Amino acid sequence: MFPWVDGFHWTPLHITFLSLFFSALILVVSTFISGAWRTFKDFRSNRAIDLCWRAEFAQLPEAERCCRHQLAGRLDARICDNAFDCRSCQKYPEFAALPARLPAGNAGIGYDDRLLYHRGHTWVRPEWDGTYTIGLDEFARHLVGRPDFVKLPAIGADIASDGVAWRMRKNGHEIRVRAPIEGTVMCRGGDGEGWYLNVLPHGTPNLRHLLSGAEVAGWLTGEIDRLQLQLAAPNATACLADGGALMPDLMDAELRADWDTVLAGTFLDS
């Protein structure tokens, strides 16, 4: 196989054969090494979390990828093509200028005008000291109820936007809550506190991708519709309520439902 091994012959056939083989082998191994190296570089340059989120986003069903401007009634129908990252969306200024048309009536779940909402059902509140508090919105709280277990990141740890902020467990289901913004964890809350994390962003954060004000109503209406369809009885015709409020502690209720799909759709997981 190599010149110093018995049986190596310096003939054209032998050399051609081994050259071709080694070339093919080196090419194959290099593709793997190249993939691994690029992965390593992605992590080094902090592009990894964003790549993960974009890959996850691509796996979401179309119905869960509505553009916020469609939810706000500015557009008839549009699927987001930028993984909900309005901060880097070229079309955002153009769409944001259009008049909004919001659905009438109660969304069925409460929300706070003063908070900024992330599509993964977390809210963000800017604090006086430059930090931002992150909590779980009422929709998610009503759905999950009291989590069985919460795993928050350590103080001083960094969370990345659209990465995993914290994990919860309920009735054996693992929930990964998406971080609405990036930053370093300053304080930790919990289920009983009404908030979960307080983070300090690196520099001034761009919060354009978060929903606020009346937009949230349009979004939550759609979310309640999705929830109703996903929780419908197996062979029943789908029907949507035209009023009422979302029950709390849904996961503790006697419902036979595909909680995996419900949770995945709520927290934008695959």
Add this chain to the structure above:
Amino acid sequence: MAETLLLDRRWITRGAERASTARFLLWLAPWVFLLLLGIYAAGLCLYYGLNQTNMDNRFAFGLWIFADLSVIALGAGAFFTGFLVYILKQEDLKPVLNSAVVIGLTCYSGAVAVLMVDVGQPLRAWFTFWYPNTHSMLTEVTFCISCYLLVLILEYVPILLRNRQLRKVPSFLVFEHQFHKLVPVLAGVGAFLSFFHQGSLGGLYGVLRGRPFAFRQGFLIWPSTFFLFVLSAIAVGPSFLMLVTATAERLTGRQLVQPSVFRKLGFISGVLLAVYVAAKAIDTYIWLNFTTPRVGFGPSDFYSYQPLSSTFLFLAMVPFGLIPAVLLIVPFTARRRGLLLLAAVLTCCGVLLNRFVLTVQTLALPTLSFDEFLKYTPSWQEVATFGAVIAYGVIVYSLSYRYLPLFEAPKGENKHVSLG
């Protein structure tokens, strides 16, 4: 919504419909049994020696070599579909590409596993790499198949990493994202390697001067069987892929790919099969009229022994050759799934028959003037080991179908199919 009891729901792609866990395990059970039986048989052969088989000094190659050549031919769909999609840009075949990779992986890894039992001293397998004899077709086969198995494993890795739970590991997800961009390179190398090893498997027999039934002339160092094997492999690959996909559709009760994919695979298979039959006819003519008379052998030395005789030649050329080729090409068949699949089965039979003829029939036929025609029946250990390879393929494919997004169907559109 989800009425079926899925204990492994967390491992299944979100929104995908699958059979209940109990039904899946019931499906797997007989295959697992077959696999275990085969592993036991292989264990007997490894422990006691190859006397556990019915091979002997005259039938040095038996069922296992036939099985190896057959599954490698059937698994050719992996490299050929990759070649069609990435090199010839036939994008409409993309939906079956993952499935083809799984088939290829199980075929090749199964073949290599059987080879490790078939050789007398498996621990010396690395000797072929260390002291290669570049004149030998078997060296070529060993090198190319080993390298190609590596290619198939690497092509399977991105598919595996798309599993719902494995995706949750960030490094896996990012690696999958980066690596699947490089898969066209692997497809190209795979096509190159496959051309050579599919051909060399034919070359194994074509170079045997001592066996005039197998010996062929050819081009430079490659006998005609080299090219015929490549042709037959790329002809049967798409057909076998069609059969597996159709079986998967029937077993899961849902449409996995567009019907146009079947038609295209069938057409490609048919054209290649037609070319193969024509080439084989020319080759047979040259072989019988020029090659063999030179060494004092004639058709009666090959075709006057019952039960084989010339029936096999006729079978290979017409019912398993010309007829399915025509069926796969004509538009009449394109819209009739049943006929398409029948033609695919006939194609597979033809290629399997061809492999059988060259491996087993070559050894049965006499060479010395006082030799007799010999018979060979595989022992249960050989059959069980072969059965294990089939079971292994079914199990891996079933697991891949259940837990991985094998067919890139649009979300939520897996319709129930009315079959008929």
Add this chain to the structure above:
Amino acid sequence: MNARYGMVIDLDRCTGCGACMIACAAENNVPPAQPRATYRTGVTPMLVRKATNGQEGALRREVFVPITCMQCEEETPCVSVCPQQAVEVDKATGIVMQIPQRCLGCRYCMTACPYHARYFNWWDPQWPAGMENSLNPGVAVRMRGVVEKCNLCHARLHSAMAKAAAEGKREIDPADYVPACVEACPTGAILFGNLADEKDPVYAAAHSADSFRLLARIGTEPKIHYKSTQAWIRALAERSTEHSGEAQHG
């Protein structure tokens, strides 16, 4: 000068007694057959086969044909097919050598040999207690899973060379190098010698009108010749469609 060791086997003299086979087995430490062995699984570097003229009754004639490795010279089939170069033709002697320790046991060489002169060790070698004392110390025992064949008693060649070297000679004494089968044959049917040496009796015998080689038309240039005064036996050399080709194994 390089030797080309070969044989001329006189089929008119071979009685089919099988002494050559026994001597070969003894010389090469071939283990006794296991319970499930058949006539096609034995290690028989020398194997006596029987051929007939295809007639019955008073017209029936039979001949015994000792088959051994033909030591092919031209594009030796087993040499070119071995994937790890475990077989080669020794230029000094013309003997086709096999390295059992390198043999993978793939049996491709067995498929390639037109004379079926290669044998696989289907079992681990085992001798009844005490019988290992009868083993030939000059020949290594082969493990199961490797192919072997006649190597013209290469151990005896080594002994002859060692003896010549001890006596300070450069060439061996031909009388010192006699393969076991040649030595054992009671009728002296096997003539062994150096085909490259024109003075060697085997050269004249190989070039006589009565001599032939099996399947010479395939073109591997075997160095084992046969001879017979009977035309029907000489006709066994090549494939003939009129010949019924009955054979039994000795």
